[in-house]
Amino acid sequence: MKNTHCIPLTVLMAIVFSNSWAQMMKSHQIDDQNRVTFTVNAPNAKEVKIINLSDTLAMGAKEYLMTKNSEGIWTVTTLPCRPGFHYYELSIDGFRCSDPASQQYFGWGKWTSGLEVPSKTLDYYYPKNDIPIGEIRYHHFWSDVTGTFRKCIVYTPPGYDQNPDKKYPVLYLQHGAGESELGWTMQGKANIILDNLIAEGKTQPMIIVMNNGYAARLGAENPHRPSGADNAFEIFLIEDVIPIIEKDFRVLTNKPNRAIAGLSMGAGQAMRIGLSNPNLFGIIGSFSGGHRNFDVMTSYNGVFANDKEFNARGQLLWVGCGELDFLWTGAQNFHSDLTNQGIDHVWDASKGSHEWQVWRHHLHEFGQIVFK
Amino acid sequence: MKNTHCIPLTVLMAIVFSNSWAQMMKSHQIDDQNRVTFTVNAPNAKEVKIINLSDTLAMGAKEYLMTKNSEGIWTVTTLPCRPGFHYYELSIDGFRCSDPASQQYFGWGKWTSGLEVPSKTLDYYYPKNDIPIGEIRYHHFWSDVTGTFRKCIVYTPPGYDQNPDKKYPVLYLQHGAGESELGWTMQGKANIILDNLIAEGKTQPMIIVMNNGYAARLGAENPHRPSGADNAFEIFLIEDVIPIIEKDFRVLTNKPNRAIAGLSMGAGQAMRIGLSNPNLFGIIGSFSGGHRNFDVMTSYNGVFANDKEFNARGQLLWVGCGELDFLWTGAQNFHSDLTNQGIDHVWDASKGSHEWQVWRHHLHEFGQIVFK
Numbered sequence: 098m099k100n101t102h103c104i105p106l107t108v109l110m111a112i113v114f115s116n117s118w119a120q121m122m123k124s125h126q127i128d129d130q131n132r133v134t135f136t137v138n139a140p141n142a143k144e145v146k147i148i149n150l151s152d153t154l155a156m157g158a159k160e161y162l163m164t165k166n167s168e169g170i171w172t173v174t175t176l177p178c179r180p181g182f183h184y185y186e187l188s189i190d191g192f193r194c195s196d197p198a199s200q201q202y203f204g205w206g207k208w209t210s211g212l213e214v215p216s217k218t219l220d221y222y223y224p225k226n227d228i229p230i231g232e233i234r235y236h237h238f239w240s241d242v243t244g245t246f247r248k249c250i251v252y253t254p255p256g257y258d259q260n261p262d263k264k265y266p267v268l269y270l271q272h273g274a275g276e277s278e279l280g281w282t283m284q285g286k287a288n289i290i291l292d293n294l295i296a297e298g299k300t301q302p303m304i305i306v307m308n309n310g311y312a313a314r315l316g317a318e319n320p321h322r323p324s325g326a327d328n329a330f331e332i333f334l335i336e337d338v339i340p341i342i343e344k345d346f347r348v349l350t351n352k353p354n355r356a357i358a359g360l361s362m363g364a365g366q367a368m369r370i371g372l373s374n375p376n377l378f379g380i381i382g383s384f385s386g387g388h389r390n391f392d393v394m395t396s397y398n399g400v401f402a403n404d405k406e407f408n409a410r411g412q413l414l415w416v417g418c419g420e421l422d423f424l425w426t427g428a429q430n431f432h433s434d435l436t437n438q439g440i441d442h443v444w445d446a447s448k449g450s451h452e453w454q455v456w457r458h459h460l461h462e463f464g465q466i467v468f469k
Numbered sequence: 470m471k472n473t474h475c476i477p478l479t480v481l482m483a484i485v486f487s488n489s490w491a492q493m494m495k496s497h498q499i500d501d502q503n504r505v506t507f508t509v510n511a512p513n514a515k516e517v518k519i520i521n522l523s524d525t526l527a528m529g530a531k532e533y534l535m536t537k538n539s540e541g542i543w544t545v546t547t548l549p550c551r552p553g554f555h556y557y558e559l560s561i562d563g564f565r566c567s568d569p570a571s572q573q574y575f576g577w578g579k580w581t582s583g584l585e586v587p588s589k590t591l592d593y594y595y596p597k598n599d600i601p602i603g604e605i606r607y608h609h610f611w612s613d614v615t616g617t618f619r620k621c622i623v624y625t626p627p628g629y630d631q632n633p634d635k636k637y638p639v640l641y642l643q644h645g646a647g648e649s650e651l652g653w654t655m656q657g658k659a660n661i662i663l664d665n666l667i668a669e670g671k672t673q674p675m676i677i678v679m680n681n682g683y684a685a686r687l688g689a690e691n692p693h694r695p696s697g698a699d700n701a702f703e704i705f706l707i708e709d710v711i712p713i714i715e716k717d718f719r720v721l722t723n724k725p726n727r728a729i730a731g732l733s734m735g736a737g738q739a740m741r742i743g744l745s746n747p748n749l750f751g752i753i754g755s756f757s758g759g760h761r762n763f764d765v766m767t768s769y770n771g772v773f774a775n776d777k778e779f780n781a782r783g784q785l786l787w788v789g790c791g792e793l794d795f796l797w798t799g800a801q802n803f804h805s806d807l808t809n810q811g812i813d814h815v816w817d818a819s820k821g822s823h824e825w826q827v828w829r830h831h832l833h834e835f836g837q838i839v840f841k
Binding site for chain 1: 510511512513514559561562563564565566567569570571572573579580581596598602604605606607608609610611618630633660717718
């Protein structure tokens with residue numbers, strides 16, 4: 098990889114907390130061994146813990162009991178943490194809440210705390226100050242399918258505004274369970290990953306559309322928690338989102354220039370929606386998907402039953418998973434079954450678990466082949 | 470006001486919590502008397518309170534002690550609350566934190582909880598589903614003045630992308646102390662207010678640029694908390710932001726089409742920066758500014774000492790404050806002093822205190838005269 102990394106780590110860390118009073122109340126310090134020291138001011142509490150919401154290994158342990166000093170300040174230093182983004186929260190005598198001094202991220206079905214452990218080896222998801230920077234747009238629209246206002250996050254690449262006649266390929270990119278349309282930019286740094294790939298000439302400029310994966314039809318019995326079996330999101334995406342994006346943005350509208358991908362729950366959505374709409378989507382990306390109970394002959398309405406038919410339908414299938422992921426076995430079996438069946442696909446096995454560091458990697462790899 | 474309000478209140482409330490699991494864990498219910506019932510699950514806590522971070526009257530009382538039921542669930546119902554946006558937080562045995570079930574807003578120097586009490590009489594800050602909707606852009610850029618990446622929030626009006634030859638007037642709009650560049654859209658609903666004004670023909674389409682008002686020069690002794698006396702934000706705005714906006718967006722660059730306004734701390738910034746750069750800014754808006762120790766002959770380098778000179782410099786001055794604001798006396802005296810001195814200005818006295826409902830009103834009024 099060409100090293101265009103030209104910002105000192107201290108500046109990179111400052112970016113995480115940039116532009117806010119949160120700078121003054123740093124919730125944590127990270128040393129050069131990636132050990133995190135947390136500080137919580139809760140003099141009346143009897144027991145304060147840091148709860149690691151990511152997997153056990155990500156922050157060295159699943160939770161850390163803090164120690165109170167004579168001024169009522171609780172502290173703890175973790176074991177070395179894996180580089181990347183980790184969700185966490187506080188437990189104050191069993192009450193779980195965000196760290197008041199932390200940036201907030203939407204995950205686990207609520208706004209919660211998170212921290213970024215810097216990588217000493219990777220630079221593809223760090224901003225560079227000598228390359229063009231794309232834009233993140235909050236695009237609000239009325240949805241007739243859900244009967245509500247919705248917003249999607251749209252990444253427009255560098256040059257989008259300066260080239261008013263140019264049209265771009267478009268990737269619909271979905272978050273995981275309990276997250277929101279904000280996940281891919283806030284936790285995943287999708288915009289920075291794309292800015293870097295484009296600057297290095299490793300992909301062409303594209304538009305990325307990120308929607309909230311939860312949707313319920315207008316009048317649904319429980320509008321607040323649509324069932325996973327409900328296809329409201331698929332209908333919403335196809336009947337509302339795609340026409341709105343193709344009206345409001347300059348996107349190419351042919352199949353090879355329209356992709357769908359997602360992580361975890363979003364991988365399932367990408368697989369289902371992509372495979373059942375072969376005329377719409379030319380590329381499907383499954384990042385750390387479940388693939389449980391997969392049967393190569395019958396799943397997805399039997400699209401994989403005939404290898405020649407599938408390989409001729411013009412859908413590039415990209416499948417990735419981390420070796421430490423609790424979904425690894427299912428993903429590996431899925432890959433084996435497809436291979437044995439003669440189904441063309443791209444397979445990416447990487448280090449890491451069910452975590453954003455893996456999904457950043459997936460987007461970085463997928464982004465280089467999606468519209469080739 | 471023309472009533473274009475065509476969404477039932479139930480839908481409007483759903484918008485606040487739209488598109489997320491937070492929908493399942495509603496932190497509060499609001500009855501038709503604007504009484505708010507909070508629910509907190511903290512079985513081990515000895516004392517749980519709702520702390521009203523806005524003024525005493527906004528939520529009926531400064532704080533509410535909650536009552537625990539046999540299952541460890543704490544509840545309380547407030548007195549009737551004023552319509553509008555109110556910051557709040559929880560106190561769990563004295564530990565102050567966000568409500569885990571609440572949307573998060575950046576205010577009071579940290580991410581904190583907030584709620585929206587609906588108005589039965591005002592509709593100008595509610596979205597309408599039958600009008601064109603503008604866009605909110607997160608515009609990231611490198612600042613040479615601060616030596617950091619920064620982002621500003623840019624509102625582009627309906628039609629911006631569809632009219633690639635049209636140029637627009639631009640308003641630089643600042644938040645208050647402890648808030649961030651997100652305040653005007655998240656708490657203030659600036660984008661919705663403008664969408665509605667434009668749809669009703671009460672103002673022309675404009676671009677609004679919202680920056681974080683905290684800035685420190687590269688190499689400053691304390692980069693995390695610049696002193697109020699430091700003019701780093703002014704330098705940053707003039708040397709970095711304005712050239713970047715005028716390069717990246719289609720904005721008109723003459724003085725009558727460039728305005729600066731802000732609330733509270735941002736009002737002070739708008740006054741200082743606007744008055745000391747008369748060639749740049751044709752309109753200055755002070756929303757609930759301090760105006761303490763104001764001397765009409767000497768303050769702001771004596772710009773008001775000569776009424777004819779000031780009135781001829783081509784700067785429209787707009788000043789507003791709420792009658793319940795703790796800064797009301799200073800604002801009223803400022804208005805009187807200007808009036809006695811013969812200084813042309815627009816004065817807006819309204820109900821309400823130092824709160825977002827007043828600043829929404831200010832933007833709604835200011836927005837109708839700013840580029841007339």
